[in-house]
Amino acid sequence: MREETKSLIRRIVFLVVTLGITLAFMFPLLWVILSSFKTRLEIFVLPPKWIFLPTLQNYKDILHSDFMYQLKNSLLVAAISTGVSLVFGSLTAYGFSRYPIRGSDNILFWILSLRMLPPIAVVIPFYLLFRSLGLLDTNLALVLVYCIFNISFSIWVLKGFFDEIPIELEEAARLDGYSPAQVFWRVSLPLVRPGLATTAIFCLIQSLNEFLVALTLTTRRAVTAPVGLAKLQTFLGTDWGRISAAAVIFMIPVVVFTIFVRNELIRGMSFGRMR
Amino acid sequence: MTERIDVLVRRRHREELRFRLLLFVPTIVFLVLMVIFPLVYSVNISFYDYVRGREPRFIGFGNYAQLFRSEQFWLVTWITLRITLTCLAIEMGLGLLLGFALSQKIPGMGFFRLLIFLPMMLAPLVAGLFWRLLLDQTFGLVNFFLERLGFGAVEWLTDPRFAIWGIIITDVWQWTPFVVLLVLAGLGTIPQELQEAAILDRASPWMRFRNIYLPYLRMPILIAVLFRSIDTLKMFDVPYILTGGGPGDLTTTLSLLGYRNLFSFFKVGVASAISWFVVIIVNILVNVLLKVLSPRKKIPREMVDTGL
Numbered sequence: 001m002r003e004e005t006k007s008l009i010r011r012i013v014f015l016v017v018t019l020g021i022t023l024a025f026m027f028p029l030l031w032v033i034l035s036s037f038k039t040r041l042e043i044f045v046l047p048p049k050w051i052f053l054p055t056l057q058n059y060k061d062i063l064h065s066d067f068m069y070q071l072k073n074s075l076l077v078a079a080i081s082t083g084v085s086l087v088f089g090s091l092t093a094y095g096f097s098r099y100p101i102r103g104s105d106n107i108l109f110w111i112l113s114l115r116m117l118p119p120i121a122v123v124i125p126f127y128l129l130f131r132s133l134g135l136l137d138t139n140l141a142l143v144l145v146y147c148i149f150n151i152s153f154s155i156w157v158l159k160g161f162f163d164e165i166p167i168e169l170e171e172a173a174r175l176d177g178y179s180p181a182q183v184f185w186r187v188s189l190p191l192v193r194p195g196l197a198t199t200a201i202f203c204l205i206q207s208l209n210e211f212l213v214a215l216t217l218t219t220r221r222a223v224t225a226p227v228g229l230a231k232l233q234t235f236l237g238t239d240w241g242r243i244s245a246a247a248v249i250f251m252i253p254v255v256v257f258t259i260f261v262r263n264e265l266i267r268g269m270s271f272g273r274m275r
Numbered sequence: 276m277t278e279r280i281d282v283l284v285r286r287r288h289r290e291e292l293r294f295r296l297l298l299f300v301p302t303i304v305f306l307v308l309m310v311i312f313p314l315v316y317s318v319n320i321s322f323y324d325y326v327r328g329r330e331p332r333f334i335g336f337g338n339y340a341q342l343f344r345s346e347q348f349w350l351v352t353w354i355t356l357r358i359t360l361t362c363l364a365i366e367m368g369l370g371l372l373l374g375f376a377l378s379q380k381i382p383g384m385g386f387f388r389l390l391i392f393l394p395m396m397l398a399p400l401v402a403g404l405f406w407r408l409l410l411d412q413t414f415g416l417v418n419f420f421l422e423r424l425g426f427g428a429v430e431w432l433t434d435p436r437f438a439i440w441g442i443i444i445t446d447v448w449q450w451t452p453f454v455v456l457l458v459l460a461g462l463g464t465i466p467q468e469l470q471e472a473a474i475l476d477r478a479s480p481w482m483r484f485r486n487i488y489l490p491y492l493r494m495p496i497l498i499a500v501l502f503r504s505i506d507t508l509k510m511f512d513v514p515y516i517l518t519g520g521g522p523g524d525l526t527t528t529l530s531l532l533g534y535r536n537l538f539s540f541f542k543v544g545v546a547s548a549i550s551w552f553v554v555i556i557v558n559i560l561v562n563v564l565l566k567v568l569s570p571r572k573k574i575p576r577e578m579v580d581t582g583l
Contacts (some may be wrong), residue, residue, distance in 0.1 A: 014379045021486035022387045023371055025394060027406040028448065031416060035408065044414045095298030107303070109565045114310055114444045116561045118509040120530040121550040124320070124537060148309050151302060164305055179287070181294045209514045214529070216538070226400045231514055233404065240408055247401050258396045262572035264387050266460040269395070269453060274460050 026155030029251075036244035037268045043240050058245035067246050070228035075253070076225065077139050078207035081146035082200050088147075090196065094184055096155065098170075107158075111269065114152040119212040122148070127216055137219045141191025145213050150203040153271065157202070161195030163186060192240035194264075201257045202268040208254060321547035328541065338548035347524055347548070348532070355528045358439065360509040362446045366503055367496070369447065378462045379453060395452045403516035406445040407432070410517075438518050438526045439484070445513050447576025450506075454499045460487065461495035494567075501564040505557055529553045 022106055033042055034093075037054035062068070096104055127136070135141045165188055173187045190194075214224040223231070229250065232243050236266075266274050305398065313418055321338055325331040340395045377388060409416050410431035418428040431441045465487060475481045511530035520527035520535070527535075529549060537546035 011381065014376065015381050017376050018379070018381060018384070018387050021376060021528055022390050025448070025452065028402075028409055029393065031409065032405050046419050048416060048419065071411050074568075088305065091298045092302040095295065099295050099298065101299065111306065112559070112565065113305065113561045116505050116557060116564070117310075118550065118553045118557055120509070120511065120531060121317060121554045122310075122313065122531045124533070124543065124547050124550055125317040125538070128320070128543070129316070133279065144309065148306065155302070169437070180291050181297075184294070205396055209400075210535070211398065211515075212399045215515075216534070226398050226512075229404060230400060233407075233516065243404060244408070247404055250396060250401065254398075255393065258393060259389065262385075263393070265392055265523060266456055266503055269456060270460075270502070274457065274495060274498065 028029045032244045033248055036248045038241055039239055041091060043115045049170035054202040057174050060240040061089060061242050064243045064251060067228050070223050071225045071250060073123055073139060073206050073222055077142045078204045081143045081150050081207050082203040084147055084152035085154045085203055086152045086196060086200055090158050097159050111152045111155055115149055124133055125211055128131045130217060137223050141217045142214060142222060146207045153203060157199045157272040158195055159268060161192040165191050173188050198261050198264040198268060201261045204255050278401050315402060317547050320544055321551050323544045325544035326542055330532065338544045341550055348350035350524055350556040351527045351529055351532045355508060358442055359504055361443050362501055362507050363500065365447050366451045366454050369451045371458055372454045374458025381529040388448055392452050394447055394449045399449065399512040400516055402445055402449040407517050410441050432518050433522050435522050435525050441517055442513055445517060450503060457494060457499045465491045497567050501560060505560050507555055
């Protein structure tokens with residue numbers, strides 16, 4: 001009996017602690033969501049108003065602003081660079097998994113180091129290069145640069161997924177007369193479909209969230225959502241209602257994607273090194 | 276007959292070779308073109324006195340010499356390191372504690388975890404915006420609570436003593452969840468029997484941590500430390516949006532300094548030199564990371580279950 005009570009108390013303590021931690025981490029998010037429904041005046045009221053008549057004005061303003069166009073740019077660039085990266089990434093990941101070449105490890109490491117490359121170092125040459133090619137302020141410029149990061153990420157994560165396919169399956173397919181290319185296309189690739197989805201979502205999130213490259217390589221037409229958000233902040237000074245509304249709209253796709261990959265977060269965040 | 280088989284075998288061989296080339300060549304060509312070429316170009320620029328609108332002039336290590344003599348550069352380097360080390364210490368400590376707290380099996384834990392992990396999926400820029408709102412001197416909630424608790428308001432974003440903490444708070448809020456994620460993954464690999472045996476043996480909490488948890492947490496902790504330090508050294512978004520690098524240069528990171536040299540002062544050569552300084556520091560860390568992550572390395576017994 002005493003043991004049981006003790007265990008119950010422990011459980012309750014842990015539950016309270018967990019709830020507390022979760023709330024603490026969620027608080028900034030909740031506050032921004034609340035702010036997005038407040039009028040300009042209500043945001044500055046202290047003590048803060050927890051209960052108020054929500055207004056949709058901030059959202060209406062944002063839906064009719066450039067921000068939606070920038071969000072479209074973001075989604076477009078993210079989607080294209082993700083698609084391209086998955087094609088390159090799955091081919092090469094399969095290669096490293098099944099046909100390791102001489103110096104494979106070194107090449108793999110070099111590829112990982114690309115993912116770690118400081119964006120500031122990439123941005124300077126690309127800024128000059130794209131300026132002379134007339135590619136500044138185009139979606140293509142961002143797609144190309146994001147592909148560097150996304151391809152290297154895809155190779156690492158997908159290699160882990162390919163490594164998990166039992167080699168016997170592929171050998172059986174070879175005995176049935178499949179060519180290596182057919183084995184890849186008809187046997188292995190379908191088996192890593194969950195891995196492809198996970199990789200795609202992480203590439204999408206990372207491309208959507210990228211700021212420095214987008215800030216330097218775009219000025220007007222190809223501006224992405226994070227850059228747009230930063231500009232809202234400077235131009236409108238303290239219109240936090242609108243900024244919050246824009247931030248909330250921008251967060252929606254990211255949160256939805258996160259829910260999709262919730263069981264694979266560890267793989268995505270550690271380049272497939274932990275699972 | 277044998278001749279026909281020979282032809283078939285040779286054709287198959289060719290097909291296989293072509294397939295292997297397809298696997299590697301396009302990617303490697305793309306990456307080499309997109310990375311090596313720009314980087315070589317950028318090293319080259321760092322040796323020129325190149326200010327936009329003027330003819331570049333070769334000055335060898337002039338830009339680097341100028342940087343290494345500049346007080347601002349060393350201040351910014353120091354600030355970047357300070358942010359990195361402080362964030363790392365807090366995130367690791369807090370992450371380990373929260374990881375243990377969240378590893379308990381309670382109904383609905385999956386949902387709590389998902390909520391906790393959200394911050395790290397957001398754009399760092401958005402995190403910076405959140406905290407700019409929360410840390411605002413006059414209407415920010417943080418100051419409101421501080422005053423309620425009797426501490427007095429703090430000029431988080433403009434006071435030379437506190438601005439750096441605004442950056443640190445934002446990074447800690449966003450990335451502690453990452454450490455928690457890794458710790459949870461590490462704890463998840465500990466066999467249940469091992470934990471139960473320790474409890475039955477009445478091992479002290481410290482002994483349990485040392486002998487049971489730590490071996491399984493070594494790899495996650497290493498990964499967390501390396502990923503976090505590499506990312507924090509490159510930090511740009513948060514100081515850009517939160518403080519703009521100010522007051523003075525007190526929250527300017529190396530990346531921000533490079534950016535400003537390029538876009539505010541048009542000093543392309545100096546900006547390249549700074550960016551190369553960052554590349555070299557990060558590269559040293561990446562090399563450590565690669566050693567740790569090496570797939571062919573001899574795996575210590577206790578690591579087998581983490582899948583490394």
